[in-house]
Amino acid sequence: MVVQSDEAQLELEKVLARSFYQTGVALQNNEESLGDSLLKLNDVLNRVIALDKFRFVKACFGLSCSELKLIALVFIQEIEPDCLTPYLGLTWYEHGPYLSLDKLLLLSNPSSQKRTMLNSGIYHKHAFKWGLFQSQEQLGLTQSVRLLPELLSFLQAKEVLFSESCVASYPYNTSVDCAFSWFKGQQSLIDNNRFCVIDDDDINFIRWYVEQLANAQSALVSCMPFDMPSEVAKTTIIKSLSALLLASGGKKVFVILPKWVSRYLVVDSEQFELLKTQRNLYFFFSNEAQVSALSNICAFTPKAPTIDALAQIWLELSNRHAPSTEDRNNARQVAIRYPVPIYKMSDIAFEALEQPSSQFWQVLKSACLKEQQKGPEGLATLTESRFKLKDMVLSEGVNQQLHELVSRINYQSELKSRLPRFTEGCKALFWGRPGTGKSMAAEAIAGELQLPIYVVNLANIASKWIGETEKHLAKLFDEAERYNAVLMFDEADAVFAKRSEVESSHDKNANMGVSYLLQRMERYSGLLLLSTNLKANLDEAFLRRFHSVVEFTLPDPSQRLSIWKRVIGSNASEELLTGIEGLAKRFELSAAQIINITETALLQSLMLNQTSIKRENIAKALLRELSKQHEGFMAQHEIKAWLEGN
Structure with missing residues (x-):
C-alpha cells in the first residue's frame, strides 16, 4: 500500500485530471499521439489506484484493478468537471453530464481488457453488484455514470456522508453494560455464523443484545428502520450496506435487519450470495423475519437470566464494594418484584445512584415501579397506588384477608421452595355493594407491594372487540406478566356470569372469550383481583378458582365514625365535631359516600367564605347524596333531627 500525505494525493489527482483532459484534446484533434495519451492516462490511473483509499475500496468489495480504475475515472470527472471540456464536441458526450460507461471503459482499460470485461458480463462485476455506480436512468453502456454518493464522499474527504436514500444507520459502538455479563457464555453460538435469527419478540432487547455482542468483539453496529420506508428498491439495501462498509473503516459491522428486509433477500438470492462474500458484515434478524428460505442461518434463543442472576446484576449496579446481607436481600427483592427489561437495568440503576447511597434501594424500587407503569393501551387503565392498607x-376479618394476599406475593419464592406443588400467582375476588372499598383495597394492596396496577373493565373488552376478545386478552396478560403488575378486573359479572345457552354468534364468541380468560387466569403468575357487585351472578365453578373471596360490607357505626374523622380531618368546625358521632350512628353510608359528602360540604363552605365545614354544609351535601338513591325525602326528618342535636 502506498501511504502518502493528503497534499501528495491531491497533487496526484490533479495529474490524473490533466491527463484525462489531454487525452480528450488528443481525441478532439485526432492526434497521432492519442495512443501515447492513453498509455500515460493508464499509467497515472495505476498510480492513483495504489493510494490507500483506493486500496481500501478494493479490499472492501473484492474489486479487480480494472474496476478500480473505472472508479478512479468516474471520481475524477465528478470532482474536476473542467477536465471534460475537450469531450463536449464529441459523440462521447451524447448522454452528459458525464461520459458514458462505454467510453469510460475504453479510457480506463486497454481494448483487450475492455473486451474481456464486456464478454464476462460487466454488470456481474462486484463494483456493479454493490451499487458503486449509478445513473439517472437504468444503468447501461450508453448512460453517463456517477459514483455512489457515499463512495464519492469517502474518496474525496475520507469521510462517509450517508445520503437520504440510505436505509442503514451510521455505524456506531456502545459502552459495556455489566447486565450483559449473564449472556457472555452464549456468544460462541454466533462466532462462526454471519446470519443469525434471535428468537425474541422485544426488538429493543434484540438491539441491546447485538450492541453488546458487537462490543465484545470490537465491532460496530448499524440498524435499518423497523417500519418499512416507502418505495424501497432492492438495490437500495445493497447500496446502504456498501455505505456501511465504507464508513466502518475495515471493522466488523453487526447489522440488525427488520422483517421487511428479509423478504428482499429471500426473493433475490443473488443479493444474498453477494452478502456471503463480505466477511465484515454480520446480520441479525428478529424472530419475525421470513428467513426460512435462506441457508446457513443460525437461530438461537438468548437464555433468560434467573432470579439469582438478576439479583447479582443489581448488586453489581449498586456499586457496593462489600455488599451487606441487607443489600443482597434488597437486590433479590427487586429482582423478584420488578422484572424490568434487562437492557434498562443499567439506566434505572444510574438514576438511583445519583441519590445518596443510603437511599439507593428505595429510589431504585421507585424507579423500577415507574418503568413498569405502562399499561396496555386501550385495554387497561394504569392506576397510581395512592393508598396502603393502613389508610x-x-x-x-377483611384486614387479615387482604394482608394474607400481600404476604402470599411477598413469600412466593419461599412457598415455592418448600411446597413442590405450589402454584405461582394469587387470585382473589372482591365483592360487595358499590362504594364499599373494593377498588381502594386493590390500590392499597398494589401500594403495599409497590407494584403497578392495571384496572380492566371486562364489560368494555367484551363489547368492544366482539370476535377478537382472545387476541386482546392475550396482549393484556402478556404485558401484565412482563411488568409483574397487579391485575384488577372490574365488573367481573359482565363476563363471568353463569354461562348462557348459545343462541347467537355473539353468545358463542362471549363464551369462547370466557374460556380463554379462565385459561390465562390460571397461568397468571402475579396477583389477579376481580371485583363484582353481585356475587350471586357468578358461576360457582368459577368461584372455586380463587385463593380468597373477600366480602366488602357497609361499615358499622364505629367504622363509619373513624372514616368521618379521617376524611374531615381539620376542616370541621367545633359544632360539627360534636355531632360526628351522631352522624355516624344515624346514617348507614359507604366510605365512598362519606368522601363525596365531605368534598361537597367543603366546596359549599369555601363558596360561602367560611373557614371550616359546618353542620349545615354536611346536611345539604348529605341530602344531595341520598337523593341519588331516591332516599332524600325519607331522610329529611333524620337530617333535621341531627341538625338540631336530637
Missing part, C-alpha cells in the same frame, strides 16, 4: 378502615 383503610376495615373489619378485622
Whole structure:
C-alpha cells in the first residue's frame, strides 16, 4: 500500500485530471499521439489506484484493478468537471453530464481488457453488484455514470456522508453494560455464523443484545428502520450496506435487519450470495423475519437470566464494594418484584445512584415501579397506588384477608421452595355493594407491594372487540406478566356470569372469550383481583378458582365514625365535631359516600367564605347524596333531627 500525505494525493489527482483532459484534446484533434495519451492516462490511473483509499475500496468489495480504475475515472470527472471540456464536441458526450460507461471503459482499460470485461458480463462485476455506480436512468453502456454518493464522499474527504436514500444507520459502538455479563457464555453460538435469527419478540432487547455482542468483539453496529420506508428498491439495501462498509473503516459491522428486509433477500438470492462474500458484515434478524428460505442461518434463543442472576446484576449496579446481607436481600427483592427489561437495568440503576447511597434501594424500587407503569393501551387503565392498607378502615376479618394476599406475593419464592406443588400467582375476588372499598383495597394492596396496577373493565373488552376478545386478552396478560403488575378486573359479572345457552354468534364468541380468560387466569403468575357487585351472578365453578373471596360490607357505626374523622380531618368546625358521632350512628353510608359528602360540604363552605365545614354544609351535601338513591325525602326528618342535636 502506498501511504502518502493528503497534499501528495491531491497533487496526484490533479495529474490524473490533466491527463484525462489531454487525452480528450488528443481525441478532439485526432492526434497521432492519442495512443501515447492513453498509455500515460493508464499509467497515472495505476498510480492513483495504489493510494490507500483506493486500496481500501478494493479490499472492501473484492474489486479487480480494472474496476478500480473505472472508479478512479468516474471520481475524477465528478470532482474536476473542467477536465471534460475537450469531450463536449464529441459523440462521447451524447448522454452528459458525464461520459458514458462505454467510453469510460475504453479510457480506463486497454481494448483487450475492455473486451474481456464486456464478454464476462460487466454488470456481474462486484463494483456493479454493490451499487458503486449509478445513473439517472437504468444503468447501461450508453448512460453517463456517477459514483455512489457515499463512495464519492469517502474518496474525496475520507469521510462517509450517508445520503437520504440510505436505509442503514451510521455505524456506531456502545459502552459495556455489566447486565450483559449473564449472556457472555452464549456468544460462541454466533462466532462462526454471519446470519443469525434471535428468537425474541422485544426488538429493543434484540438491539441491546447485538450492541453488546458487537462490543465484545470490537465491532460496530448499524440498524435499518423497523417500519418499512416507502418505495424501497432492492438495490437500495445493497447500496446502504456498501455505505456501511465504507464508513466502518475495515471493522466488523453487526447489522440488525427488520422483517421487511428479509423478504428482499429471500426473493433475490443473488443479493444474498453477494452478502456471503463480505466477511465484515454480520446480520441479525428478529424472530419475525421470513428467513426460512435462506441457508446457513443460525437461530438461537438468548437464555433468560434467573432470579439469582438478576439479583447479582443489581448488586453489581449498586456499586457496593462489600455488599451487606441487607443489600443482597434488597437486590433479590427487586429482582423478584420488578422484572424490568434487562437492557434498562443499567439506566434505572444510574438514576438511583445519583441519590445518596443510603437511599439507593428505595429510589431504585421507585424507579423500577415507574418503568413498569405502562399499561396496555386501550385495554387497561394504569392506576397510581395512592393508598396502603393502613389508610383503610376495615373489619378485622377483611384486614387479615387482604394482608394474607400481600404476604402470599411477598413469600412466593419461599412457598415455592418448600411446597413442590405450589402454584405461582394469587387470585382473589372482591365483592360487595358499590362504594364499599373494593377498588381502594386493590390500590392499597398494589401500594403495599409497590407494584403497578392495571384496572380492566371486562364489560368494555367484551363489547368492544366482539370476535377478537382472545387476541386482546392475550396482549393484556402478556404485558401484565412482563411488568409483574397487579391485575384488577372490574365488573367481573359482565363476563363471568353463569354461562348462557348459545343462541347467537355473539353468545358463542362471549363464551369462547370466557374460556380463554379462565385459561390465562390460571397461568397468571402475579396477583389477579376481580371485583363484582353481585356475587350471586357468578358461576360457582368459577368461584372455586380463587385463593380468597373477600366480602366488602357497609361499615358499622364505629367504622363509619373513624372514616368521618379521617376524611374531615381539620376542616370541621367545633359544632360539627360534636355531632360526628351522631352522624355516624344515624346514617348507614359507604366510605365512598362519606368522601363525596365531605368534598361537597367543603366546596359549599369555601363558596360561602367560611373557614371550616359546618353542620349545615354536611346536611345539604348529605341530602344531595341520598337523593341519588331516591332516599332524600325519607331522610329529611333524620337530617333535621341531627341538625338540631336530637
